[in-house]
Amino acid sequence: MMKHTSELFELFNSSSKKSIKWKKYFPIYEKLFKSYKNKNITFVEIGILDGGSLEIWKKYFGKDSRIIGIDNNPKCKKFQNENYEIFIGSQSDVNFWEKFFNEVGKVDIVLDDGGHTNEQQIISLIQSVENINDGGLHIVEDAHSSYQKHYGNPYKYSFINFSKKTIDDINSTFPNIKNFNYKLNKSIYSVEFFESIVAFKIDRNLCYENILLENRGYKSNNIDATIDVLFMNFRNRFKFLYKYKIVQKIERFFIKFFYRYKSKKLKKYFK
């Protein structure tokens, strides 16, 4: 089994207060957080419990970091001191988030280690995304709750299914791909999945609709799919037919039929 020697793991073991974290999270945190160390960042953790993780984050991110803890347990207010700001409220309460960001302003990282229900994780993500600076992260840990019966899962409206939907959201910034009514693709440009952790990466500058670039006046005729070549030739020859919607519809039908027929043998990889 892999031995942990990371700085965060050391801080976890030497923390003066109790903290509970799954072992595999430490190398993932290091990977996600190392570029924010010793910077003037605002880090928010949902879920304070005994205050141990707040101590770890302050030591890890350094003296210039602003560390904020959120919990719905009023007793957690006692952890407020010169190193941490504590906010009491429920992460599934939209009004709480509105007041929170009004007071705190924009943040850089939100780590959700709170209550782990679909509602708590999804509402926290949706409410935070618009309030995270470009270059920032929203991280949800314990995402295994989306597979656990005692959270009412697996379910179509689970947190993990919402996360998978953000993949479709991101891909719909490519031209002419179906868009959803509800999307976060104006802020989230990338999602990274780990066991039990999902990391949403925020950068509005990278969320624009994609554009095909051609350098030096280069135009490619290189269409590698046989059916496309067939239809391209047909289209070139019978251009006049394409003014009829029915012809376009028939073409789409055949293309769909062809690719689906070819893809049938892939079924075994989806089981």
Ligand SMILES: C[S@@+](CC[C@H](N)C(=O)[O-])C[C@H]1O[C@@H](n2cnc3c(N)ncnc32)[C@H](O)[C@@H]1O
């Ligand atoms: C897993 S513990 C947090 C552990 C802590 N981050 C650590 O590393 O030691 C979960 C915490 O989330 C809090 N919590 C549960 N439901 C919540 C909610 N709806 N809003 C905010 N916090 C909640 C609990 O009171 C508890 O302190």
